[in-house]
Amino acid sequence: MSAAHNKAIKEAEPQTRGDKRRAAFIAAARQVFLEQGYEAASMSEIVLRAGGSLSTLYSQFGDKQGLFISMLDARVRQITESMGVELSAHTPVQEGLRRIGEQFTSKLLEPESLEMYRLIVGLARKFPEIPREFQRRGPDKIRQALVDYLMDREEAGEIRLEDPYRTATLFLEMTRSGLVSRALLDEDVRPNAEEIRTSVNIVVDMFLHGIIRYQPDPDSTKTLKA
Amino acid sequence: MSAAHNKAIKEAEPQTRGDKRRAAFIAAARQVFLEQGYEAASMSEIVLRAGGSLSTLYSQFGDKQGLFISMLDARVRQITESMGVELSAHTPVQEGLRRIGEQFTSKLLEPESLEMYRLIVGLARKFPEIPREFQRRGPDKIRQALVDYLMDREEAGEIRLEDPYRTATLFLEMTRSGLVSRALLDEDVRPNAEEIRTSVNIVVDMFLHGIIRYQPDPDSTKTLKA
DNA sequence: CAGCAAGTGTAATGTTGATTACACCCGAGA
DNA sequence: TCTCGGGTGTAATCAACATTACACTTGCTG
Structure with missing residues (x-):
């Protein structure tokens, strides 16, 4: 009212x-x-x-x-804009990713975002154009911003990227894991800010370092050599 | 008919x-x-x-x-069983994860799985119990199997886990990334077996090694020391 | 072969809700 | 003040189903 x-x-x-x-x-x-x-x-x-x-x-x-x-x-316009990807360019990659991850996850976990997403997914059959539009105007925008940020970090020499697009996708998916996809299926799952931060930190660490202490056969990768 | x-x-x-x-x-x-x-x-x-x-x-x-x-x-019983988590215990972690990832992703990308998932998500409001049941009898089962596998690999000394449950979740989410969540929104996105394999391989590599050549401040992690 | 439990076909019943029709009202410019 | 064009309220229309009722068949089982 x-x-x-x-x-x-x-x-x-x-x-x-x-x-x-x-x-x-x-x-x-x-x-x-x-x-x-x-x-x-x-x-x-x-x-x-x-x-x-x-x-x-x-x-x-x-x-x-x-x-x-x-x-x-x-609504989609409004949400995407509000996500206002303040990509704090030139921030060191660990800190930058944490900020982005937190902002992204928090936004998606808001009840309204979840409900909107359910609505869109459920209507994919009836109105196939809607999800496509949504993808283009929502997630794709954000991913693009992240790609830009990652490439900036690569130029700074902090990381090396094989495929920026795929890497960005991967990161966004990882941050959603366990929180958003779970919440999507269970209305009662409601992580608080603290849990979100913890989850994102873990994801960022794994994103940067991989599984702790994995020692592959020396020939199968060259990563740990340098 | x-x-x-x-x-x-x-x-x-x-x-x-x-x-x-x-x-x-x-x-x-x-x-x-x-x-x-x-x-x-x-x-x-x-x-x-x-x-x-x-x-x-x-x-x-x-x-x-x-x-x-x-x-x-x-249907859920049938799909979950068919995923028959042949977790090839004792397979080296890189190979094991690739197999699991491929099997998991392929199954989820089948048109029927996608449609079923859309249906379930869309009905979360009307029948909240349904998604919960689904979560318990589908995804949770598979994750548990993966947790067991990862712990087996840890005992073999291949990897070190901080939080097996979260790690398993993360891996499953990562493999879905870019393929499943995209296909969920766009019926026309239909990766073939080759694309799935490639995508999974990339994910497994990142899962094990992290972003290539990331060099953090020496104090913030100890990973690359040994 | 009788008899019943389950199955069949068809036709109500009843509700719900999109969409439309109609007759009336109010505020800004001539 | 007169006159529209957009607004308003109410009450039709009209189709779709879910769900039920009813009277009729079948196929075993004893």
Whole structure:
């Protein structure tokens, strides 16, 4: 209810009442879709929370699917931006990775992010374009930023990369491990900040050093030689 | 259609016609649920494919949810077993991890596994118990097997583990990275066996050695000393 | 061969919710 | 003040199913 009142703040140009309505609808839609899922969400319920009328809702978004897509669009943009990859360029790699990992993981563990992700994944069949768009505008953006950072660190001589893209992917996946994928399946799993930090630290260490004290046959790799 | 005919083979004890019906219903349910998703799947459609009658379907499973759970139950058991964690105990760690990683990743990338996972994730809100059960009977089983293997390798002196459970989780997540989570969002991403092998090899190497040629401050770790 | 438990087919029943139709209202420019 | 264009409220429409009811068959078992 209260969320419906700060539209004027968000919009640079409060073009007219039409935009107010639109913003209110989207805010309510977000609530309802996240709470109930796509199918179960009812248009009337959304109108109920947004105020305004069913007719206006339809005239603005066409149909349920249109509303859903508009909502998702606004939301993904918002989340990705807020992740604002402050990639603290030139920070030493261990410290830099820890910061990125923590920020990334915390964001993904927020109940709303989890729910949004569930929604998107579950709808892959019905709207295949949605997950693709999401991938492109969310995760891919963040990965790119990490790639840039890693390459900066390589130039600084701190690390050597075979395949920056794959390495970045790997790192992001690793930080999600055990926390996000678990939480995705179990609503009650809710790591606190401390647990996140610990988990990320362990991941960063393994990312940089590998399994502790592994001694391969001298020929199979050249890593430990230098 | 053809799938409905080999029930006698699967069941050790073809107890009676009742079981044939049951098996046929579950097979059809699997098809329809995977194709259309939970909400969109219609009971009549399932009967249409399974043969038999709506009444029998209801008398066997109670309601839609009951049918769904039974189907999932059968399927998860089947997949997990088929993953038959042949953990080739006592295999050197690099080779062992490669095998496990490949098997795991391939299985998860099968279209049916992906679709099943999407279904489960999407239903976390509606039936919170389902994902939890799934976690326990699927992923957790496999992780446990990996933990056992890693500990075996530690006893053999090949590696040193701080936290076997977390390490195993990490490894499984890493192997999924870039392939499974991507494929989850984009149906058209379909790595072939060769790509899977390559990806897994890279992961195993990083898992064992870390980022190539990282040289930390001498005090922050002791790894590269020995 | 009778009899019953399980199976079958078809047709209600009932609800739910998207989508549309219609008649009315309010605020800004002529 | 008059006049729209967007808004509003309410009440249809209309389809889809889940779920149940009912009356009829079958296939064993004794």
